[in-house]
Amino acid sequence: MFLIVFMVATSAHSADVVNQSQTENVLGRAMGATTTSSAPEGLQRLKSSTALVVLGKIIPALQAIGGVPSLPNEPGTLEYYSFGKRIFAESSYSKGNGFLQAEVGLAPVEVRVPIIKYPIGPLVLGIDGGVRFQAQVRGQIQPTIWTNPVSNSIINMKISGNAAGQAFLEGSAQLVVLRGGLGGDVELIDGKIDLDSSFYFNGTSPQAQLSTLVQMMYGGFYAFADVFNVFGWKWKRFWKADLFTWKGKCFSSGKLSCTN
């Protein structure tokens, strides 16, 4: 009933200091995760995000954005968004040395995606599912301020954190001529990210180091399918299986390694 399409897509753009993205998709592109970290050239910003895909719906689970101030003695910004919403962060700022830290501890969230409707001729298949996600993120901005000249000042910015997301299908697949059931959990993503960067005010290009360790797509679903036998007006199970099992895929970069 369902076919697996296993895709791996990684990209890095030489145009940027850091722009690394890892994506894993299965079931066509109906399920997967993407993690992206970037310090785009010319933008004085640091960004890190995790998006989950379940039943074709992209869910922006977490986004962290650090902004370099236009002057070294002004405060920078650290903003966190979860599921598209700006969220609370416990932040502290020291006017004396311009140090800013903001931390987020996200309680697990369960988000159900709208039921998929799929017509089977006169009838409709509905699949119910969702994602669970939790994360811990910390951002820091540490300026090194030079007064003479001020343009020699440096802003160090870090975003580090870990995030875990999993998809679930609860087997509410329901239709009339043909029906299928699904159950189980898949670990979409389990990762650690350390993005460390330095921004300058004298025209020097920013520098950034990214360390990531991301495990994606581990787990499985079981499934069955029944066909409606109109002659007997009864359900007949024609297929039953421990559906998909994924052994997972690990990505690492920088100081972190999958083998440790």
Added chain:
Amino acid sequence: MYKLKIVLAITLLTSVGVLIVGSHKTEEPSSHIERDDRTPASRLKCSLHSLEFAPKPGMNYTYSYSRKIDFHGSSIEPVFYHGDLIVSVIKTNDKGFEAIVQNLITENQDHSHISLRVLVSTNGEDITLFQSHSLQPDENQSISILKDMISLLIFSSQEDTTGKYHSEMKLESESSELRNFVKTKLTYIAQNSPTPAILKSKHDLIWDSHLGMPLTLSGDELTQFGNLTIQILASYQINLTHVNQSSNIDPLISSLTENTPLALELDTNEKTDEKLLHTMQQAKAMDWEVITQKLNQIEVLNSQEQLKVFGELVKSLKAGKTRVTGLMDFLKTKNVLKQGEKSAIFKTSTGALASLGTPEAQSALIEIYNDPAVPTSGRGTILSALTTMSSPQTPETQKQLIETVKNESNPNLSLGAAYAVSAFPTAPVVELIRDMKHEQLETAIDMIGNSGSEKFLPDLTKIITGDNPTSVRAKAVFALRSIPGVSAAQFLGQCLSDHDVQVRESAIDVILSTPWTSHYSAAINNCISQETNRYIRSQCIKAHPSS
């Protein structure tokens, strides 16, 4: 009896154009269709008004039908069934007609009396259904099939068992009495729901204007969901076989009159599989002791295992209101409130309450928030959970959050409450945002972004086009991320050619995070050819639908 007309209809459909003389006389004879009597399709004006349902009260219109469903790309055997559909017309007026529709499925003699009462507007665009009683699961099958047959029979309807759809309909050819309409379904109009692609669709109707009812219907439809490789080909043939005086439908009329309307769209919420139901019931009915044992051990689990326990806790809480109280007692006994977000038990429990989202759960979250033992980080965790919660906030929750925005001395908590309350933009929240002072402009923009309310589009437009610092303008562009509608999309496109690189970056971030719309096309093409910042240009290439 209607074989002659049907043969003529087939002639009309296939444009053979030969006079067919049948061996049966119709009850209500139509004039013979001569080849010259037909008008070429190219010269016909499409008029849906030429399709007006006008059946006669007290008459039965009996159709024979067959339905076949093929599953391309799989080994599943085709499904085929057939039967009779009887439309017993109760009454008609200038707005439409009312009828009892019975479906006699040959393969299912057990449910030979499955019927629905239908109200159909004259143009066939509005259908209202009523059922007689709560259905047994196996009766549901028959009702679903009956709904499907009604959606096919009422040809000009823009809705089927999947939902509403866009379509094209045209008059292909006509004779003095018969008209051949062709309908093509284009796309389903989904409300926040992924829908299947319609790969091929052709529905033919031969309309008998003398009868004011369809004479024959046939069609094929090929659909596919996402990238799944199974394609479903559903085809059908429906022919009017006879029209006669109806009798003995009074009991049906009375049983179907007083009930509540039923959607044509199938109910996909019903869970029917016994094994899965059992699995789900097991999870729901999980002994509270087992759940609390798992919670007790959660600190030593890895994050994925913690999420699984969290999922089980959510299911368990859904099993009964008393379990919220049980969880509160557990948290107090464990003395974890003072640890706040450092405690996995605290985080998992507050997350589960927010995911449950019921008034009881929200009340429990507010109780925890107000507990003096809970540290700032723990309160922040609750505020974040209330921000991302799917269920709407109760008035009590909103009241607490608004008070926190206004009176909380800790600026982080006050901001967190502002973000949370704006996620559900009721009237008091809109008022709160509008009342913010100029120095709170950035907070107000963040709140607008969380609200996703179209009401604030003029405010954001003013901020973005006004003389504001770049960071403020860029933030306002980012606040467009959840505002629906064409105006917001068009304005986002304009922001992509702003003179300021930060504003353009915000615009492309939003475009990439929202579903593609053609309103972005010109701006994205322009960005690809003109953008000087390599990062933004690369993102524009990524956003282009061809990538």
